[in-house]
Amino acid sequence: MIEISDEQKAQELISSFICSKDHDVEMFLKHKAVSFEKSGKSRTFFIFDEDAESFNVLAYYTLALQVLKVPSSFSNREVKKLDGFSAKIRGERITAVPAILIGQVGKNDLYQESLTGFKLMQYCLSTLFDGQAHLGGRVVMLECKDIPYLIDFYKQFGFIKLERDCQEDELVQLIKTLREDELIEKTELQQ
Numbered sequence: 001m002i003e004i005s006d007e008q009k010a011q012e013l014i015s016s017f018i019c020s021k022d023h024d025v026e027m028f029l030k031h032k033a034v035s036f037e038k039s040g041k042s043r044t045f046f047i048f049d050e051d052a053e054s055f056n057v058l059a060y061y062t063l064a065l066q067v068l069k070v071p072s073s074f075s076n077r078e079v080k081k082l083d084g085f086s087a088k089i090r091g092e093r094i095t096a097v098p099a100i101l102i103g104q105v106g107k108n109d110l111y112q113e114s115l116t117g118f119k120l121m122q123y124c125l126s127t128l129f130d131g132q133a134h135l136g137g138r139v140v141m142l143e144c145k146d147i148p149y150l151i152d153f154y155k156q157f158g159f160i161k162l163e164r165d166c167q168e169d170e171l172v173q174l175i176k177t178l179r180e181d182e183l184i185e186k187t188e189l190q191q
Contacts, residue, residue, distance in 0.1 A: 018109040025106035058115045059107040061124040066101035084138050102142040138178045143171035
């Protein structure tokens with residue numbers, strides 16, 4: 001009898017994932033997600049239809065820890081808002097803050113109608129808040145192509161575009177600073 005490893009099972013599941021809107025999303029899942037998982041670099045979460053007869057990946061998202069480099073154009077007030085406490089440490093201006101990265105978000109073309117992008121993002125943020133309740137953190141970031149409908153989509157969830165100099169094909173960064181009431185509400189729910 002041949003035993004199939006968890007990694008082989010994962011590869012079988014993701015082999016049928018197709019994302020024609022963004023091939024980078026598809027390629028990450030098929031070629032990097034498992035190794036990133038094994039090395040502890042990120043965690044990938046699958047959304048599937050529990051009522052279906054077979055296990056089909058409807059969508060996925062990947063979360064990781066990251067360092068957000070604070071743009072030099074930020075005022076001390078903006079830096080303090082990101083940090084949550086101060087704009088300086090030992091008299092030096094803060095130039096980076098820890099962040100929770102939404103690394104990849106993608107829907108499977110084969111099941112496009114089964115899940116809205118809005119619902120996918122709700123799942124993603126729910127998982128993110130669960131982790132944040134245990135570990136802390138107040139800044140959430142993501143990178144996406146500079147496409148107006150994508151940026152507008154993420155703005156619905158409180159993300160703002162970081163204004164910085166970008167090359168033509170470079171991804172733009174969006175951030176969401178969690179408010180104190182969001183942090184407290186979610187923490188209270190965990191108890």
